[in-house]
Amino acid sequence: xxxxxxxxxxxxxxxxxxxxxxxxxxxxxxxxxxxxxxxxxxxxxxxxxxxxxxxxxxxxxxxxxxxxxxxxxxxxxxxxxxxxxxxxxxxxxxxxxxxxxxxxxxxxxxxxxxxxxxxxxxxxxxxxxxxxxxxxxxxxxxxxxxxxxxxxxxxxxxxxxxxxxxxxxxxxxxxxxxxxxxxxxxxxxxxxxxxxxxxxxxxxxxxxxxxxxxxxxxxxxxxxxxxxxxxxxxxxxxxxxxxxxxxxxxxxxxxxxxxxxxxxxxxxxxxxxxxxxxxxxxxxxxxxxxxxxxxxxxxxxxxxxxxxxxxxxxxxxxxxxxxxxxxxxxxxxxxxxxxxxxxxxxxxxxxxxxxxxxxxxxxxxxxxxxxxxxxxxxxxxxxxxxxxxxxxxxxxxxxxxxxxxxxxxxxxxxxxxxxxxxxxxxxxxxxxxxxxxxxxxxxxxxxxxxxxxxxxxxxxxxxxxxxxxxxxxxxxxxxxxxxxxxxxxxxxxxxxxxxxx
Amino acid sequence: xxxxxxxxxxxxxxxxxxxxxxxxxxxxxxxxxxxxxxxxxxxxxxxxxxxxxxxxxxxxxxxxxxxxxxxxxxxxxxxxxxxxxxxxxxxxxxxxxxxxxxxxxxxxxxxxxxxxxxxxxxxxxxxxxxxxxxxxxxxxxxxxxxxxxxxxxxxxxxxxxxxxxxxxxxxxxxxxxxxxxxxxxxxxxxxxxxxxx
Numbered sequence: 001x002x003x004x005x006x007x008x009x010x011x012x013x014x015x016x017x018x019x020x021x022x023x024x025x026x027x028x029x030x031x032x033x034x035x036x037x038x039x040x041x042x043x044x045x046x047x048x049x050x051x052x053x054x055x056x057x058x059x060x061x062x063x064x065x066x067x068x069x070x071x072x073x074x075x076x077x078x079x080x081x082x083x084x085x086x087x088x089x090x091x092x093x094x095x096x097x098x099x100x101x102x103x104x105x106x107x108x109x110x111x112x113x114x115x116x117x118x119x120x121x122x123x124x125x126x127x128x129x130x131x132x133x134x135x136x137x138x139x140x141x142x143x144x145x146x147x148x149x150x151x152x153x154x155x156x157x158x159x160x161x162x163x164x165x166x167x168x169x170x171x172x173x174x175x176x177x178x179x180x181x182x183x184x185x186x187x188x189x190x191x192x193x194x195x196x197x198x199x200x201x202x203x204x205x206x207x208x209x210x211x212x213x214x215x216x217x218x219x220x221x222x223x224x225x226x227x228x229x230x231x232x233x234x235x236x237x238x239x240x241x242x243x244x245x246x247x248x249x250x251x252x253x254x255x256x257x258x259x260x261x262x263x264x265x266x267x268x269x270x271x272x273x274x275x276x277x278x279x280x281x282x283x284x285x286x287x288x289x290x291x292x293x294x295x296x297x298x299x300x301x302x303x304x305x306x307x308x309x310x311x312x313x314x315x316x317x318x319x320x321x322x323x324x325x326x327x328x329x330x331x332x333x334x335x336x337x338x339x340x341x342x343x344x345x346x347x348x349x350x351x352x353x354x355x356x357x358x359x360x361x362x363x364x365x366x367x368x369x370x371x372x373x374x375x376x377x378x379x380x381x382x383x384x385x386x387x388x389x390x391x392x393x394x395x396x397x398x399x400x401x402x403x404x405x406x407x408x409x410x411x412x413x414x415x416x417x418x419x420x421x422x423x424x425x426x427x428x429x430x431x432x433x434x435x436x437x438x439x440x441x442x443x444x445x446x447x448x449x450x451x452x453x454x455x456x457x458x459x460x461x462x463x464x465x466x467x468x469x470x471x472x473x474x475x476x477x478x479x480x481x482x483x484x485x486x487x488x489x490x491x492x493x494x495x496x497x498x499x500x501x
Numbered sequence: 502x503x504x505x506x507x508x509x510x511x512x513x514x515x516x517x518x519x520x521x522x523x524x525x526x527x528x529x530x531x532x533x534x535x536x537x538x539x540x541x542x543x544x545x546x547x548x549x550x551x552x553x554x555x556x557x558x559x560x561x562x563x564x565x566x567x568x569x570x571x572x573x574x575x576x577x578x579x580x581x582x583x584x585x586x587x588x589x590x591x592x593x594x595x596x597x598x599x600x601x602x603x604x605x606x607x608x609x610x611x612x613x614x615x616x617x618x619x620x621x622x623x624x625x626x627x628x629x630x631x632x633x634x635x636x637x638x639x640x641x642x643x644x645x646x647x648x649x650x651x652x653x654x655x656x657x658x659x660x661x662x663x664x665x666x667x668x669x670x671x672x673x674x675x676x677x678x679x680x681x682x683x684x685x686x687x688x689x690x691x692x693x694x695x696x697x698x
Contacts, residue, residue, distance in 0.1 A: 052679065055591070055667030059598035070605060070652050073659075138691045167688050169679065285691035287679050319677060323662040329643070330636060334574030337666070338675045365601065404643050404651075426651035430659065 006221065006231035011037035011197075012499040013239040014217055016204045016252070019082015020480045021467030021487035022243030023183030023191065024123065028488055029241075030194035032495035037197050037235060038188075039219055041244070042079035044200035047185065050174030054320045057173035062086050065247060067356070067368045071425040072272065073432040074368060076245050080200050081184030083245065083434070084480060088171050088292040088315070089160040089180045091129035092477035093120050094485065095302035106472040107444015108453050119485035119492070127161040127181045129481065136167060138289030141314045143280065143344040145294050147390030148312075153298035154305070158313070158478075160290060169316055171291040187484075202233065207240060207256040207463060214240045214462040239494065241455075242440070243467040243487060250358040250439030250469055251366035253450075253457075260440075260458060263450035267438030268356035268370055269474045274402040274428050275315060275325035276384060277336070277345045278391035284344045286317030292347075299386060301351060302476035309351040309476065310383040312390065317343050327404045327429040336400055336408075344391065348383040349435070351476040352376050358439040372431075377423040385415055402429040435479050440469040448472075455490035466490045542567075542614075542628040545582070548589060556596040556603040561610040562589040567628045568613060569661035571635045576674035577665045578632070586671070588664035595663055606660065609653045613638070620650075 012034040015026045022038060030036045043060070051057055063078035077083035099116055102108040123129075137145070137157060148155045161181040171180055178185050188198060201222045208215040216236040223230065242249045246268070253264045292315050299307035315321075317340060325345070326336050336343075356370025372380070388399040388409045398408035404427050406417055425431045442465075443449020446458050449472060455464040466487040468479060475482050541547070542563030548554060554562060569588035570578040580586040596603045612620065614627045621638055623630060630638070642654035665671055672680060678687045 055595070055663065059595055062598075064599040065601050070656060071648075135692065139694050140691075142694050167692065169688075283690070285678065285687060287677065288688045288691035318679075319666040319671065319675075320663055323666040324659050329572040329639060329658055329662075330574050332574075333572075333662075334576055334674070337574075340675050340677060404654075424648065424651070426648050426655055429655075 004231055006233045009037060009233060009235045011035045011235060011237045013037070013241065013494075014039060014235050014237040015241045015243055015466075016217065017082060017243035017245060017248070017467060018080050018188060018198060019077055019183055019243065019245060019467070020084050020483040022082065022241070023084070023187035024126070024484045025241050025243060025466045025487040025491035026196050027187045027191040027194065028491035028495050030191045030196040032498070034239075034495070034499040035195065036191065037199065037237070038191065039202045039204050039217070039235070040080050040082075040198060040200050041203035041248070042077070042082075042200065044080040044198070045085075045174065047174070047176065047178040050170070050176045052170065052176070054173055054318050058086075058320065061174055063247065065368070067370045069371055071371065071431060072270075073430065074247060074436065075432060075434050076247050076436065080198060081182045081188060084182035085174060085184050086172050087434075087478070087480060089162055089175075089290070090292055090313075090478040091124065091127070091159040091161050091481050092475075093124070094482040095476055097302045098473065098475050098482075102442070102472050106442065107448045108442055108472070109444060110453060116485065116489070119489045120481060123481050123484040123488060127186055127481075127484070128163050129159045129161045131159050132157040132290060132293045136165060136290055137293055138167070138286065139284045140286035140289065140317060140344045141294035143278065143284065143394045143396070144296065144312065144314045144346050144390060147392070147394035148296045148298065150393040151390060153296055153390070155294060155296045155298065158293055158295050160293065162290075165290065167289045169288045169291060169318070172316070204244065204252055205255070207242075207252065207258065209256070209258070209460050209463070212459070212461055214238065214460055216240065239462050239464075241464045241466045241491070242469070243465075246358070246436035246439050246468045247366060247368075249465060249467055251360050251364070253440060254358070254360045255364045258457065258460060258463075260450035261446060263443070263446065263458075264440055265358040267441040267449070267472060268358050268368060269354070269437045270352050270370065270433035271435035271474055272350045272352050272372055272376065272380065272431060272433050273347050274380065274384065274431055275321070275345055275347045276387045276391070276399060276401050277317070277322065277326060277343045278394075278396035278399045279336070279339045279342050280344060280396055281342070283341045284317065285341060286344055291316035296386075296390065299383065300476060308379050308382060309353075310379060311349045311477070312346050312383065312387050313349055315345050315347045317345050324430045325402055326400050327402055327406060344396070346387055346390075348380065348387060349478075350376065350380055350383060351474055355438075372425055374423065377425070381418065381421075381423060385418055388415060388418070403427055404429060435474065437468050437471045437474045437479070440465040441472040442470050443472065454493055455486075464490055464494070542626070545584070546628055549587065552590065552593075554593060556593055556600070557589060557607065557610075560614065561607050563628050564610040564614040565589050565592055565657070565661065567635060568610075568639065568657050569665055571632065571639055572658050572661040573665040577671065580670055580673070586665060586668050588661060588668070591664035591667050592660050595660065595667075602656075606656060609656050612653060613657065
């Protein structure tokens with residue numbers, strides 16, 4: 001489609017993306033007196049417009065794609081507020097082990113606990129993160145907790161960023177009461193009150209660079225419908241912060257010819273996930289209550305744990321997500337779905353070791369080259385085994401592991417079939433990742449990452465990366481707080497210099 | 502051709518090397534034994550009149566509908582056959598939010614429709630097979646030792662389940678209280694359990 005030439009806009013700073021990284025950065029800069037323009041490719045959907053339709057809202061608020069092989073689904077928010085609108089509101093502080101690794105392996109020597117913690121705490125307070133109270137732990141969470149307790153495992157109620165949660169169970173397809181303190185209801189209104197402008201439906205297509213410094217961005221702005229004309233925009237700004245998420249930020253750099261000597265695109269890493277379900281005699285009603293709230297931390301390798309590197313977290317039982325995560329098809333699949341009110345579900349959050357790479361094809365479209373390696377697949381198998389054990393310990397009648405061809409697990413003896421199953425992502429019913437990292441990593445040297453420790457690209461003055469792409473590794477915990485804290489750290493340094501620096 | 506003879510023929514075809522297979526397939530096609538697939542898909546599987554397809558073709562729409570009926574199970578198949586569920590229409594809507602997946606999906610559906618040995622153990626288009634034979638083909642894909650076949654299965658399965666369970670008609674065969682009026686009592690029930698359990 002040809003875009004009609006549109007206006008040239010000017011700003012002190014352009015922020016590409018309005019999610020966990022872009023929104024706090026925009027707010028910080030705007031409150032420091034910068035004239036800020038936020039470009040968001042997705043639509044602006046306000047809280048009253050969040051409908052109780054899982055399929056429609058999932059499609060409207062997010063973007064689904066897959067790794068280059070097609071074996072792993074990737075999902076991210078694609079609306080004003082980004083993934084903070086479609087996440088489960090879970091909040092974890094950045095683990096010390098993660099910061100230590102970034103210092104040791106990536107040369108980020110200044111990123112100490114003491115240096116990073118103030119930004120984490122600032123975010124924690126701003127998004128109203130607090131531990132989930134007992135009265136909000138639903139039966140779905142309780143089944144996982146019960147199993148873990150009987151097995152003697154560690155676990156905890158997770159913190160969530162909510163105010164006055166009505167326990168409707170729709171956190172991850174648009175909280176309909178505005179209780180979830182997503183960027184849409186928190187940081188972005190703050191930024192706008194300070195004068196920032198948010199342009200929804202506006203996709204940055206290219207970063208413009210002149211004489212080694214950023215000059216602005218080119219973008220296209222879609223109309224309200226598919227048939228509406230597309231307008232080409234040019235924004236001139238001496239400061240550009242990329243926060244379009246891992247699915248887009250590295251690709252945007254590559255499309256702009258900014259390869260960082262090969263560093264851009266490198267370091268792609270996920271928390272890979274699969275979901276198991278368990279059927280109980282009593283109804284679980286796992287569609288009500290916080291969509292996620294309790295975690296088994298026994299097998300984590302952060303926050304003082306020394307496990308193999310995965311967490312197990314309860315997750316909601318809505319039809320679409322349950323249907324795709326249950327294995328097999330046909331009559332057996334239907335039988336499991338008909339037990340929906342009696343199902344509990346939990347997700348494996350694997351801290352992958354596998355690294356991949358973002359590239360672009362001849363038309364500039366992103367490709368996510370990533371394939372879980374054998375050690376990660378072994379850990380995924382172990383995680384499924386432990387999850388089945390937890391549910392059995394909690395008196396599940398049967399456990400549906402997310403591997404095609406596996407019969408339901410009705411006792412520990414049945415787990416032998418899991419041990420014997422071939423390891424391959426394409427045998428999982430639904431392998432996915434929503435926690436995405438890297439592709440434009442921070443590093444203490446050009447060799448270590450695409451960006452300087454302060455987030456600026458090594459080769460382009462004024463061009464910063466302030467989203468999950470900048471994180472040099474996965475975090476082992478849900479990452480929204482870490483992404484926001486890092487963005488705030490980057491924006492705060494710029495804010496201190498002032499808009500005319 | 503009877504089921505037994507068809508199975509025999511498929512087994513024999515699967516064992517052939519490529520050159521022999523092509524020779525035999527040419528011979529079969531010339532003698533009219535092998536349907537060319539040039540005919541239209543069965544009418545009940547085709548898109549409803551007036552539906553503008555953006556991502557699927559009429560043929561791939563039909564293949565998707567047939568596959569979805571097998572994948573979702575008998576309750577859904579019954580409603581698809583009755584025209585009360587139209588997974589193809591919902592797939593179109595989903596693909597609008599994930600256009601990067603559309604090309605791959607179309608290829609997968611064409612392979613499912615026209616694939617013959619050694620790719621798939623059938624000699625006729627998928628949409629022309631009886632339901633048990635379609636199920637057998639899907640099982641073959643799911644359990645295959647070839648990654649490409651499992652990928653094909655996984656992609657079609659995911660979209661079929663999204664399309665079918667995204668349809669409110671599916672609530673006729675399972676209970677989903679969030680869509681009932683006055684769910685407040687159910688919300689409380691979801692949080693009640695013995696404190697010492």
